[in-house]
Amino acid sequence: MPRGVLRTANLPQLQNLIKRDPTSYKEEFLQQWNHYNSIRQIFQINPDEQAAHFRELITFISQVAQCYPKETAEFPSHLSTLLLEHYGLLSPDIRHSIVQNLVMLKNKGVITSIELLKTLFPLLPRTTSSTLRSFIRKTILTDIKSANMRSKNHKLNRAVQAMLFGMIERGMDGVVTGDKGKLRNEPRSAGDGTVNSGDEAMWAVVLTKELWKKGVWDDAKPVSIVALGCFHPSAKVQSASLHFFLGSDEEEGDSDEEEDNGPDIKSLEHKREVTKKTRSGDKKMRKSVKEAKKKRKAKGTHSRANFPALQLLNDPQTFAEKLYDMLSKYDARFSLDHKILIMQLLSRVTSAHKLTVLGFYTYVLKYVSYHQLRVPAILACLAQSVHDFTPPDALMPAVRKLAAEFIHPGVGAEVIAAGLNSIREICRRQPWAIEEDLLGDLVEYRKSRDKAVTAAARGLLQLFREVNPGMLKRRERGKTASMGISQGVQPAPFGHAEQAAVDIEGLVLLEDHLKAMREEAGVASGEEDADEDDAEAWNGWDVEEDSSDDSESEGWIDVSSDGEDNIDISDSEDEGGKSKKKDMDVDQSEAKAADPNRLSTLATTKILTPADFALINDLRIKAATKAVEGGGGTAAKRKLASLEAVRKVTASGDNADANAFISEIDILGPRKKAKADYEERIASIAKGREGREKYGSLKGKKNKAAPSSTTNREKARNKPIMMIMGSKGVKGKRKQSLREKQQRLRAHIDKAKKSHH
Numbered sequence: 001m002p003r004g005v006l007r008t009a010n011l012p013q014l015q016n017l018i019k020r021d022p023t024s025y026k027e028e029f030l031q032q033w034n035h036y037n038s039i040r041q042i043f044q045i046n047p048d049e050q051a052a053h054f055r056e057l058i059t060f061i062s063q064v065a066q067c068y069p070k071e072t073a074e075f076p077s078h079l080s081t082l083l084l085e086h087y088g089l090l091s092p093d094i095r096h097s098i099v100q101n102l103v104m105l106k107n108k109g110v111i112t113s114i115e116l117l118k119t120l121f122p123l124l125p126r127t128t129s130s131t132l133r134s135f136i137r138k139t140i141l142t143d144i145k146s147a148n149m150r151s152k153n154h155k156l157n158r159a160v161q162a163m164l165f166g167m168i169e170r171g172m173d174g175v176v177t178g179d180k181g182k183l184r185n186e187p188r189s190a191g192d193g194t195v196n197s198g199d200e201a202m203w204a205v206v207l208t209k210e211l212w213k214k215g216v217w218d219d220a221k222p223v224s225i226v227a228l229g230c231f232h233p234s235a236k237v238q239s240a241s242l243h244f245f246l247g248s249d250e251e252e253g254d255s256d257e258e259e260d261n262g263p264d265i266k267s268l269e270h271k272r273e274v275t276k277k278t279r280s281g282d283k284k285m286r287k288s289v290k291e292a293k294k295k296r297k298a299k300g301t302h303s304r305a306n307f308p309a310l311q312l313l314n315d316p317q318t319f320a321e322k323l324y325d326m327l328s329k330y331d332a333r334f335s336l337d338h339k340i341l342i343m344q345l346l347s348r349v350t351s352a353h354k355l356t357v358l359g360f361y362t363y364v365l366k367y368v369s370y371h372q373l374r375v376p377a378i379l380a381c382l383a384q385s386v387h388d389f390t391p392p393d394a395l396m397p398a399v400r401k402l403a404a405e406f407i408h409p410g411v412g413a414e415v416i417a418a419g420l421n422s423i424r425e426i427c428r429r430q431p432w433a434i435e436e437d438l439l440g441d442l443v444e445y446r447k448s449r450d451k452a453v454t455a456a457a458r459g460l461l462q463l464f465r466e467v468n469p470g471m472l473k474r475r476e477r478g479k480t481a482s483m484g485i486s487q488g489v490q491p492a493p494f495g496h497a498e499q500a501a502v503d504i505e506g507l508v509l510l511e512d513h514l515k516a517m518r519e520e521a522g523v524a525s526g527e528e529d530a531d532e533d534d535a536e537a538w539n540g541w542d543v544e545e546d547s548s549d550d551s552e553s554e555g556w557i558d559v560s561s562d563g564e565d566n567i568d569i570s571d572s573e574d575e576g577g578k579s580k581k582k583d584m585d586v587d588q589s590e591a592k593a594a595d596p597n598r599l600s601t602l603a604t605t606k607i608l609t610p611a612d613f614a615l616i617n618d619l620r621i622k623a624a625t626k627a628v629e630g631g632g633g634t635a636a637k638r639k640l641a642s643l644e645a646v647r648k649v650t651a652s653g654d655n656a657d658a659n660a661f662i663s664e665i666d667i668l669g670p671r672k673k674a675k676a677d678y679e680e681r682i683a684s685i686a687k688g689r690e691g692r693e694k695y696g697s698l699k700g701k702k703n704k705a706a707p708s709s710t711t712n713r714e715k716a717r718n719k720p721i722m723m724i725m726g727s728k729g730v731k732g733k734r735k736q737s738l739r740e741k742q743q744r745l746r747a748h749i750d751k752a753k754k755s756h757h
Contacts, residue, residue, distance in 0.1 A: 011060045022067035029068060036061060040078065047089045055097045062101035066108050076102065076111045080119040087126055096132050099123070103139055113143050114159045121163050125199035140207060145216050161221050167204035168228050168237075178333025179235035198234030205229045205240045212244075212309070220312040227313060230345070231322060235338060242341045245309055246348070265292055316353040320346055324357050340377050347384035348661060354389050361385075361394045368401045370415045376664040379418065383425035384662045386433070392494055395433035399423055403438055413450035417669045420445065420456035424463055425662055431467040432494050439464065439471055452669050466635065467491060480633070507600040509619040510612060514602075617647055 014032070018025045036057045043054050058079070065072040079098050087095070099120070106116040120136050127133050144160060147153040208225045211217045229241035265288075272285050313319055323346045327339060334342075343364070350357060367378045382398060406419025420442060427434055439460075446457035464472055468491045469481030477485070602608075624632075624640040676684065716724065724730055736744070 011056055015060055015063050018064045018067055022064070026068070029064065030071070032057065032060065033071060040082075044082075044086065047086070047091065047094070051091060051094060055094055058097060058101055062104050065105060065110050069110070072110075076105055076115065080115075083119060084122060087123070092129055092132070095127070095129070096135070099132065099136065099139075106143075113147060113156055117143065117160060117163065121167065121203075122200075124203040137207070141210055141214070144211060145214060148216050157217065157221075161225060164204040164208055164225050165228070168201045168225065168232060171198060171201050171232060171234065171237075172228075174233035176233045176330050176333060177235070178330055179239075179335050179338050180333060198232070198237050201229060201232050201234060201237045202240060205237055205244070209240070209244050220314060223309050223312040224314055226309070227319060230319075231326060235334070239338065239341060242345050245345050246341070265289055310349060310352045313349065313353075316349055317355050320349045320353075320355050320357050323349070324360050324363070328359065328363055336373055340374060340381070343378065343381040344384075347381040350385045351387055351661075354387050356390060357385075358391070358394050361398050365398060365401055368398065369405050370411055370418075376418060376667045379422040379667045380662045380664055383422055383429070383667070386426050386429040388430060389495065390430050390433075392430060392432040395426060395430060396435065399426060399434050400438070403442065407442060407445070413448070413453050414668070414671065416445065416448075417450070417452035417456045417671075418667050420453065420460055421667050421669045424456065424460045425666060427460070427467075428463055430494075431464070431491065434471075436471045440473060443472070443476060452671060456669050462634070503599050504603060504608075504616075506616040506620040506623075507602055508598060509623060510616050511600045511602045513615070513619055617643060621647065 011032070014025065014028055018029055022029075036054075039050055039054050039057065042050070061072060061075055065075055079102055082090070083095070083098055083102075090098075102111070102116055102119060105111050106113060117140060120140055123136055124133065124140075127136070144156065147156050205226055208217070208222045212222050212226075226241045226244045229237050230245075232238055232241070268285060268288055272281060275281065310316075323342055327334075327342045327346070331339070343360075346357065346360060349355065350360075361382075364378065364382050367375070368382070369375065372378065379402075386395060402419050402422055406422070407416050423434065423442065443457060443461045443464075445453055446461060448454050448457065461472070461476060465476075465478045465481045469477045469485060470491070472481075474482070621640065621643045624636060624643055627636040628640055
């Protein structure tokens with residue numbers, strides 16, 4: 001065969017030659033290019049005609065496209081058009097090959113990431129192949145993550161976020177069917193290229209959640225995308241969006257976490273046990289374990305978001321009102337589980353932003369009943385939505401309904417405890433939500449015989465001893481509260497703050513700590529040293545700004561410090577006499593370091609970094625620990641517990657406040673130990689058998705001081721039956737008369753009775 005014919009027919013060989021010398025083999029390439037154009041026209045009419053050869057031509061041109069950029073300028077658009085317009089007519093092999101070649105063209109720099117993603121995004125809801133869907137999803141996430149590795153690629157992020165917004169908005173005009181009629185939902189298309197109304201929006205939410213989880217996107221724009229998904233007509237899209245804000249785990253679609261998790265340590269250890277032990281195997285095992293731990297640690301550090309999603313919501317009041325409108329409008333179409341999801345998000349947004357949605361407290365009343373399914377979760381939502389700016393008039397009907405439904409002699413102790421705990425959590429956030437007569441009746445349940453009811457009633461009593469002891473009877477106020485009332489201490493009325501915000505709590509401790517550190521180091525507090533310390537303190541805490549907002553920030557504004565422009569942060573009014581006893585207990589330790597009435601000037605001379613706030617929290621924990629050790633009381637203990645919880649949550653990477661959210665456990669309270677199931681009983685039996693022989697007793701020779709052999713009686717028990725058939729004892733039993741058998745049985749019965757007495 002001539003060499004020229006061989007080059008033309010053998011595409012891999014021709015591909016290799018073209019990459020070495022594109023100019024010399026341009027005619028051969030143009031011949032294949034014309035051949036590709038003719039087959040492409042035939043393929044659009046009849047996709048089954050020469051499908052294998054067409055796939056080979058596509059791969060060949062993709063490999064050498066960078067060598068002839070002018071001739072192949074339209075080639076990427078050919079592939080995109082073929083996928084998007086004729087997707088239903090293509091075979092699975094052709095689809096996968098075209099997608100792979102488009103990714104190759106992007107890697108070679110022939111097309112940009114935006115052009116690639118514009119083709120891949122519409123394919124996700126259309127494809128029915130799990131392999132192709134996983135490949136497309138992995139490609140999208142990897143491409144966006146790589147583009148934002150060193151710095152934020154704002155151009156790509158804005159383009160991708162605009163596409164995701166469009167994917168959700170296109171289905172917003174649909175009819176809300178709810179999740180009760182799951183069989184009425186539109187079935188997924190079986191490969192014809194059509195898209196279900198919720199599939200496109202679902203993938204937009206899934207990809208946004210994944211990029212947020214990986215730490216690629218951490219600003220308000222992805223939060224707005226998922227917030228829009230909360231009001232999508234598809235209940236599945238709503239559920240995925242709600243779970244994002246609630247922070248709960250829900251798996252959607254195919255997972256691509258395998259590449260980040262690394263090797264499975266348990267499987268490697270098992271493989272090492274069953275295979276031959278060698279030094280090289282041990283070395284590989286240690287290397288794999290080290291690599292897996294490193295990847296897991298890097299993944300956990302990288303996926304930490306800068307700000308919680310709830311705090312980045314745009315116009316949270318409108319968002320909360322839309323949630324309530326959707327909840328009340330489609331109450332009959334949503335299942336109870338879905339409505340509870342909406343209630344949970346509504347309550348958390350209301351609590352986080354101090355919002356007021358008065359209609360929610362009327363809506364939830366119909367679910368406040370002890371026989372209602374999942375009532376602990378509903379009560380947790382009710383208590384979660386309350387804050388110090390919630391009007392007490394809107395809460396009093398709910399509290400009265402709680403007392404009437406849950407707290408009366410006709411229900412069980414667990415129901416009464418749940419009702420008392422719910423009222424306590426509501427009153428903890430708004431002490432004026434309960435009437436004085438009702439409070440007196442509820443406090444009497446502290447004399448109950450049930451432990452859970454007693455604990456709940458005592459918790460309610462202790463709460464009002466701290467926040468509003470005047471509502472309690474005189475004998476129930478306690479010593480500390482009675483002394484406070486006699487000194488004129490009164491709770492703040494509704495809508496009033498306890499004290500003006502004139503300082504940052506714990507800032508005095510930080511100022512004294514920094515001063516002590518300078519004295520130890522012997523360094524004067526100069527401006528240059530302070531600037532260097534500030535620069536070092538911001539390492540690892542910097543947040544990059546969006547380039548689109550650069551025009552709005554025009555630098556620092558100089559403020560004059562002379563004359564009338566001075567900012568006076570001091571307060572001549574002494575707030576100490578009006579502070580409550582619990583604040584005085586906690587501040588006793590801080591008073592040892594500085595005067596409680598002293599205001600720190602550190603915030604006016606230094607920009608506080610996140611590291612400074614972390615140090616403030618540590619110093620407050622130390623001060624609270626000293627207050628507890630010095631007899632600070634229950635208020636100091638609760639203060640210490642809350643500070644430690646905040647530090648634990650911050651160290652774990654979770655942005656939520658530990659005390660902000662209420663769980664069902666808080667409503668149910670301490671409960672009696674439930675009956676153990678089969679697995680727990682088996683585990684208990686196995687634990688009791690540890691350290692002893694099977695079916696053996698520890699009595700006998702094992703407890704003797706000197707070891708001895710077994711007795712003849714013990715040996716006789718273990719003898720085979722045929723060895724003792726001829727013994728006197730067995731023969732004597734066989735020859736016994738009826739009278740002798742009766743006497744022997746009577747003697748046995750008498751002996752057994754004596755042993756029992």
